[in-house]
Amino acid sequence: MTEIRLHNTLSRRKEVFEPIDATNVRLYLCGPTVYDRAHLGNARPVVVIDVLYRLLRLKYGVGAVTYVRNFTDVDDKINATALARKEAGAPGTLEELIRARTEETIGWYHADMDALGALRPDLEPRATDFIGAMIAMIEELIAKGHAYAKDGHVLFRVRSYTRYGALSGRSVDDMIAGARVEVAPFKEDPMDFVLWKPSDADLPGWESPWGRGRPGWHIECSAMSYELLGASFDIHAGGIDLQFPHHENEIAQSCCAHPEGGFARYWLHNEMLQVEGKKMSKSLGNFFTVRDLLGQGIPGEVIRFVFLQTHYGKPMDWTAEKAAQAEATLRKWRAAVAGVAASAPAQAVIEALSDDLNTAGAIAALHAIKDPAELKASAALLGLLEDGMGAWAAAPGADLSAHAAALADLRARAMASKDFAPVDAMKAALIAAGVEVRMSKAGVELLAGPGFDAAKLPALG
Numbered sequence: 001m002t003e004i005r006l007h008n009t010l011s012r013r014k015e016v017f018e019p020i021d022a023t024n025v026r027l028y029l030c031g032p033t034v035y036d037r038a039h040l041g042n043a044r045p046v047v048v049i050d051v052l053y054r055l056l057r058l059k060y061g062v063g064a065v066t067y068v069r070n071f072t073d074v075d076d077k078i079n080a081t082a083l084a085r086k087e088a089g090a091p092g093t094l095e096e097l098i099r100a101r102t103e104e105t106i107g108w109y110h111a112d113m114d115a116l117g118a119l120r121p122d123l124e125p126r127a128t129d130f131i132g133a134m135i136a137m138i139e140e141l142i143a144k145g146h147a148y149a150k151d152g153h154v155l156f157r158v159r160s161y162t163r164y165g166a167l168s169g170r171s172v173d174d175m176i177a178g179a180r181v182e183v184a185p186f187k188e189d190p191m192d193f194v195l196w197k198p199s200d201a202d203l204p205g206w207e208s209p210w211g212r213g214r215p216g217w218h219i220e221c222s223a224m225s226y227e228l229l230g231a232s233f234d235i236h237a238g239g240i241d242l243q244f245p246h247h248e249n250e251i252a253q254s255c256c257a258h259p260e261g262g263f264a265r266y267w268l269h270n271e272m273l274q275v276e277g278k279k280m281s282k283s284l285g286n287f288f289t290v291r292d293l294l295g296q297g298i299p300g301e302v303i304r305f306v307f308l309q310t311h312y313g314k315p316m317d318w319t320a321e322k323a324a325q326a327e328a329t330l331r332k333w334r335a336a337v338a339g340v341a342a343s344a345p346a347q348a349v350i351e352a353l354s355d356d357l358n359t360a361g362a363i364a365a366l367h368a369i370k371d372p373a374e375l376k377a378s379a380a381l382l383g384l385l386e387d388g389m390g391a392w393a394a395a396p397g398a399d400l401s402a403h404a405a406a407l408a409d410l411r412a413r414a415m416a417s418k419d420f421a422p423v424d425a426m427k428a429a430l431i432a433a434g435v436e437v438r439m440s441k442a443g444v445e446l447l448a449g450p451g452f453d454a455a456k457l458p459a460l461g
């Protein structure tokens with residue numbers, strides 16, 4: 001098969017990908033902190049790395065790739081949400097409430113990423129299951145002079161690692177100038193970062209040689225990747241926002257604790273996501289979780305298609321227009337491949353993906369394929385047109401305007417007659433058909449939800 005080339009952030013150039021061991025290609029993606037629903041930007045690296053995972057499995061074999069993505073389940077934000085629930089009178093201890101919150105969020109995360117057609121990683125370690133490994137790594141760093149304990153904290157001595165900053169291509173002094181580094185009495189140098197910190201009695205904590213406490217965030221990925229993938233592995237991926245300090249700190253910790261290994265050889269970073277040309281933010285009102293979009297009736301496959309139209313190394317702009325176009329293309333393709341068994345993927349699609357995951361080029365190549373069996377096989381490499389994801393396309397496009405007008409009319413009559421039973425009956429029938437009904441003073445809005453079934457819509461009189 002074509003050789004795979006990847007843009008390595010570490011060398012800042014495209015390199016031929018050569019695994020350390022072709023019978024066990026190892027891939028690590030920084031996973032979510034599980035305190036809330038994943039937003040659209042959180043889903044981008046998952047979809048990008050899912051395509052890489054599919055490509056590696058095609059080239060090296062399904063059993064020859066190990067993909068690890070962690071869950072960060074120890075974090076101040078998780079503690080804060082659990083504490084807020086406890087203060088609101090929720091039953092159970094704080095530990096139980098934290099556990100319930102992380103379990104619930106992991107369930108949401110799986111449901112949302114499944115809806116986007118992302119294959120589950122081979123291993124999904126939770127940080128709280130690896131505290132012992134983190135403590136062992138911190139002890140190793142102290143023994144080698146790269147870390148020090150002070151006042152219940154343990155800090156990494158950044159200036160003890162001369163290659164610090166290599167991933168970002170900046171010197172430590174430049175980074176200090178540009179970063180918001182915290183000056184604290186327990187630090188030798190403001191640049192030093194936390195490996196371990198003390199926990200109050202009312203927060204989760206673990207016994208350690210430095211007292212009861214909890215790990216810093218960066219050490220989690222270093223310890224879990226070492227335990228599951230070893231001191232050297234092939235690819236480490238994540239959003240560009242993690243390059244500094246998170247990935248820079250991971251490299252420093254891992255290379256200092258295990259200098260015999262080289263940690264990750266290829267670093268892949270995806271660019272950020274915007275919505276309608278603007279940075280996604282709650283204050284701008286353009287902040288979407290994956291679930292928000294699915295709830296608006298946008299199929300996960302459409303979200304995935306829109307993501308893959310932009311190369312992972314470029315900022316991607318989510319727009320309603322792109323979603324509508326993606327939906328039309330997928331409907332057309334799904335009609336073409338209905339009932340067809342996949343053959344082999346087209347060489348042009350494999351070549352595009354092998355060229356640093358050129359997903360936009362791969363989609364362009366899909367447009368040129370005439371044979372439905374080849375289209376289906378090729379699209380599967382991008383996680384598209386798969387059998388489990390297509391129920392939405394079987395339904396006709398959801399034009400609910402006539403039903404919205406009818407419901408608004410019924411409501412206007414009910415205001416006069418004071419008999420709201422017909423309104424409630426129609427509302428119930430719409431909900432049973434998988435429609436989300438939003439009624440406000442401004443009017444009636446109907447949205448096809450994920451379970452939408454046009455055949456169940458109430459008849460209009």
Ligand SMILES: [Zn+2]
Pocket residue numbers: 029030031221246250
């Ligand atoms: Zn990480």
